[in-house]
Amino acid sequence: xxxxxxxxxxxxxxxxxxxxxxxxxxxxxxxxxxxxxxxxxxxxxxxxxxxxxxxxxxxxxxxxxxxxxxxxxxxxxxxxxxxxxxxxxxxxxxxxxxxxxxxxxxxxxxxxxxxxxxxxxxxxxxxxxxxxxxxxxxxxxxxxxxxxxxxxxxxxx
Numbered sequence: 001x002x003x004x005x006x007x008x009x010x011x012x013x014x015x016x017x018x019x020x021x022x023x024x025x026x027x028x029x030x031x032x033x034x035x036x037x038x039x040x041x042x043x044x045x046x047x048x049x050x051x052x053x054x055x056x057x058x059x060x061x062x063x064x065x066x067x068x069x070x071x072x073x074x075x076x077x078x079x080x081x082x083x084x085x086x087x088x089x090x091x092x093x094x095x096x097x098x099x100x101x102x103x104x105x106x107x108x109x110x111x112x113x114x115x116x117x118x119x120x121x122x123x124x125x126x127x128x129x130x131x132x133x134x135x136x137x138x139x140x141x142x143x144x145x146x147x148x149x150x151x152x153x154x155x156x157x
Contacts, residue, residue, distance in 0.1 A: 002077035002107075004028035004154070009083045009093050011039045011053075015113045018141045019082045022111065025147045026154030028080065033097045034067035046086070057087045060125075063096040073101040078157055080138070082111045088120025098129035106130075109138040109157045 006028045008019035016032070023030040043052035056062040073079065081097070083090045090112070098108075108130060110122060119137045127135050139153055 003075060004078045004080065005031060005071075005073075005076040006080045006082065007031040007033055007071065007097065008081070009033040009035075009091060009097070011044055011084060011091070015082050015084050018111070018113055018145065019080075021145070021147070022080060022082070022141070022150045022154060025150035026080070028154070029076075031071045033081075033083075033093060035093055036065035036067045053086060053091070056092050057089075059092075062092040063099065064091075064093045066093070066096055066100060069100050071097075071101060073103060073106070076106065078107045078109065079103070080109045080111055080154070080157075082113070082141075085112050085114035085117050085120065085122070085140075088117055088122075089125040090122045094126060095129040098126060098133075103130040103133035106133045107157065108133050108135045110135065111138045111141050111153070113142055114140050 004026055006019050006023040008015050010016035045051040046054060048054060056064060083094050118140060123135050123137050
């Protein structure tokens with residue numbers, strides 16, 4: 001049985017709730033991907049072209065700094081990485097996370113929360129940040145998925 005980690009970034013708490021429930025259902029450890037500078041409500045206003053999230057998402061080289069870099073990635077075989085979908089891809093802080101650690105030989109399974117879109121090009125945009133890992137688009141886990149659904153999702157990987 002492989003050792004699993006659920007790592008997640010959540011700007012509003014929605015992805016955090018799903019990640020915590022997924023970790024519990026999968027018997028996995030949990031790690032929060034935190035930005036060095038937390039996002040404010042104004043930062044997340046996608047309708048404002050000058051908001052922090054809009055500026056970051058327009059710049060493919062944007063790599064928001066992490067609050068810490070103490071995840072013990074080497075201890076895990078499978079890492080579930082969760083995030084909200086922003087502009088049909090993962091927020092660029094996920095690229096920062098992937099580029100901070102060595103994911104060589106790891107299985108990365110993505111999960112996301114979204115107001116209406118699917119994974120879009122999330123896998124393609126993240127793969128260069130972890131070139132020696134196997135990245136798979138898992139599922140969009142909106143709402144409040146029950147333990148049975150989350151366990152079935154985790155058990156697929």
